[in-house]
Amino acid sequence: MRIKIDHLKCTGCKLCEVVCSLQHTEAVNLWRSRIRVFIKEDYCLPVIAGPYTEAMCNSKDVVLVEGKEIDGCVVCRASCPAKSIFKEPDTAIPLKCDFCGDPPDPQCVAWCDADALTICD
Amino acid sequence: MFGWKGKMLRIDLSRRNCSVEETPSDLIRDYMGGRGAGLKILFDEIDPMTDPLGPENKLIFATGPLVGTGVPAGGRYIVVSKSPLSGAIANPCCGGYFGPNLKFAGYDLLIIEGKSSEPVYLFIRNDVVEIRPAGQLWGKWATETERLIRSEMSEDFDEWELNNMSIVTIGPAGENLVKFACIMSDGGRAAGRSGLGAVMGSKNLKGLVVSGTGEVKIADVGGFKKAVMDFFEEGRANETLEKRRRWGTWSLPGRANKTGTQAALNFQSGYFEPFTKFEDPDFIRDSIRVRDEACFGCPFACSKRSRIEDLAYPGTTKGPEHESMALLGSNCGIGDLDDIYRANYLCNELGMDTISAGAIISCAMELFEKGYLPEKDIGYPLGFGSNEAMFQLMRKIALREDFGDLLAEGGNALARKYGHPELFMGIKGMGMPAWHPQGVEVIGLQYATNNVGGCHTKATLPFYEGRKDPERHVELTKQDQDYIAVVDSSVLCWIIYHGPLWGEKLLSWLQITTGIDYTENDLSLIGERIWNLERIFNLKAGLSKKDDRLPKRITDEPRVKNQVVHLDRMLPEYYKLRGWDENGIPTPEKLQQLGLEKEGAGI
Structure with missing residues (x-):
């Protein structure tokens, strides 16, 4: 199972961040969420936490999204030493999306009223 | 504590210090939060007769128990103060991410008092509060100020945290104490009415940056999740909300005009012929929309970011909403969508309330057309529909130059000076919004x-x-x-x-x-x-x-x-x-x- 992201449908409401933190911590804390939405002028970019990497990349890439340059670190799913997100704020333990348990039932998808997040196999 | 954070932050700009206080429990019990709690604090702490632009007036940014919880459409904040425009209580509200960020930083309310001796902006990150110099930002337009603040911050924070923080600013209008200046945030959102941008300006406070990394607790998490899911379904079944989702308030100008309840030509009419093209709201959506832009926690995303192809108006802005389209458009005799966009863009960037600005300029237009206001006082003709003159006048109002200085004092001052106070369509000095009361x-x-x-x-x-x-x-x-x-x-x-x-x-x-x-x-x-x-x-x-x-x-x-x-x-x-x-x-x-x-x- 994978979560498909259609960033052009995302409105930036951050309800996915809310429900992810509720699911994993029983409180609303966006910094403990395994999904974060990056908000730009022309579009929003939901990014889902992938595996932790112990080392930073040694090349800083710039990627093009909708014709505009954006820092490659933003779209990278990895939790790494260079990033402030996808880490438990108090302990800095890396966070990773677990599809909300077994059987998988990702709450961010259920709460995405704009259909920017959908399940695909 | 569930809902509330139980703390409020007080910042004294005169003494350059701050303190954290407990949110009093009787305040919560009797006034809930937001507009009520802000009002009670203001009432207790200032003399209602005080000069709204003096250092004794206070500015209270208030959130409530539902802000930042993820309750759908619970992402707003209220600013409470005494209005320089009306002399009455002021409590404009605004969406975006600032309110939730303030909660995540740990505060129900933020009380700003005193007056800084030099331009400053505030940086709040959880329990860190800094007063930073803002001389380099003074005079800058609203979104430019946001951009400059973010670039100043980029040394200390990575892209993600820069993206997460929410910035509140004033434009040149607020700095120059234009009485209907507004407080802008998140790239074009406004706590619009009542002129509280001027109160911020009077305190030499150019902006506020808030980044919160804390949590908000909910009493019944299971019940909450279920209720939100149910709410999505109810929303889908609700025709009005579905209209909001697609068009925001853009479905209204055409409808109001069709039923004859649209403010037109300084409220001389309820109908403006060029607005008939807006009866199909997709016309507006297809012409200028960039994307739907939700406030925190709102599935409906009724606000629309927009853009036109004009190098003199670079970037994007928010809106124009129905009220802005009416007051800057039909009420000033302007029917071209691009021109309405330009006027709205200027208001957002200069930091002026679109409704008040439209009301005052339309009053000047009627005074001019009836011959009460001589052309030599303005410097150029200002009949209904004069788009370029209007754009020029807006800049002059914000900078208080020439004729703009008088308009910056509000509609009553203008109409009285030319001997026709009845021609300003305002209540308590504040211009009326879009719906013509004679229609409903x-x-x-x-x-x-x-x-x-x-x-x-x-x-x-x-x-x-x-x-x-x-x-x-x-x-x-x-x-x-x-x-x-x-x-x-x-x-x-x-x-x-x-x-x-x-x-x-x-x-x-x-x-x-x-x-x-x-x-x-x-x-x-x-x-x-x-x-x-x-x-x-x-x-x-x-x-x-x-x-x-x-x-x-x-x-x-x-x-x-x-x-x-x-x-x-x-x-x-x-x-x-x-x-x-x-x-x-x-x-x-x-x-x-x-x-x-x-x-x-x-x-």
Whole structure:
């Protein structure tokens, strides 16, 4: 199972961040969420936490999204030493999306009223 | 504590220090939060007669128990202060991410007092509070200021945190104390009415940056999740909300115009021919929309980011919303969508309220066309529809140059100077918004009795059953004013939560989130208490019954549907229903019922 992201449908409401933190911590804390939405002028970019990497990349890439340059670190799913997100704020333990348990039932998808997040196999 | 954070942050700009206080439990009990709590603090701490632009006035950024919880459409904040435009209480509200960020930083309210000796901006990250110099930002337009602040921050924070923080700014209009300057945030959102941008400017406060990394607790997490899922379904089934989702308020200009209730040519008419093209709202959506831009936690994303192809207007802005389209468009005789966009863009960037700016400029246009305002005073012709002259005038207002200096003082100052005060379509000095009261009479009563002045946000437009029954106008107005006071104190979005069914919804969100067993009666009492305390503030600030009136054009000259607003009939009924005497002063019995004996002493 994978979560498909259609960033052009995302409105930036951050309800996915809310429900992810509720699911994993029983409180609303966006910094403990395994999904974060990056908000730009022309579009929003939901990014889902992938595996932790112990080392930073040694090349800083710039990627093009909708014709505009954006820092490659933003779209990278990895939790790494260079990033402030996808880490438990108090302990800095890396966070990773677990599809909300077994059987998988990702709450961010259920709460995405704009259909920017959908399940695909 | 569930819902609330239980802390408030006080920053004294004169002494350059700050303190954290507990949010008093009786404040929460009696006034909930947001608009109510801000009002009570302001009432207790300032003299209502104080100069709104003096250092004694305070500026309170307030959130409520539902902000940042993820309750759909619970992402707003309220700014409470004394208005330099009307001299009355001011409590504009605004969406975006600032309110939730303040909660995540750990505060229910942020109280700013005193006056800085030099331009500064505030940086708040959880328990770190810094007062930083802002000389380099002074004079900069609103989104440029945001961009510069972010680039200053980029040394200390990575892209993600820069993206997460929310920035509030004022534009040149606020710096120059234009009396209808607004507080801007998140790239084009505005706490618009009442001129609180000028209050920020008077304190030499250019901006506020808030980044919160903390949490907000919810009492019944399981119940909350289920209720939100149900809410999505209800939203999908609700035709009005589906319209909001697709068009925001863009479905309204065409409709209001078709029914003859659109403010046009300084309220001389309810119909403006060039607006017929907006009867298909997809015309606006297809022409200028970039994307739907949600406030925090809102599935409807009714606000639309927009852009036109014009190098003189680079980037994007938010809106124009219906009210801006009416006041800057039809009311100024401007029908071209790109021109309305330009006017809205300038207001957003200069940091001026679109409604007030439109109301004042349309007043100047009518004065000019009737020959009362000579061309030599302005420097160029300013008839209805003069787009370029209007754009030029807006810049001059914001910088207080030439003729703009007079307009920056507000519509009453302008209309009085040229001997025709009746030509400014304002209430308590504040320009009326888009809906022509002669089209729907109850709106007239709502505008006239509004504590902040001519504003559409403190009682929703009449969506209730019985709106066509004049007998029920007074009752519905009071009921809705009290209800919206609670919505603004929770703080939910009144644009989504208005109409007859929403009271129950608000009640259940409050119960689930805070774990307190509120009843409908509790809420209506809180709402009524807030409304009455605002009234007491206004009375003590020198306002009286004579300020609860509409422009003569609305009550005496039938311009729309051959109707006038019978305020003379409705106002005494309204006072009576409110438990106020014939002069609009709350009676001792009413004060006692609401627990406002101390506050109401001596009015």
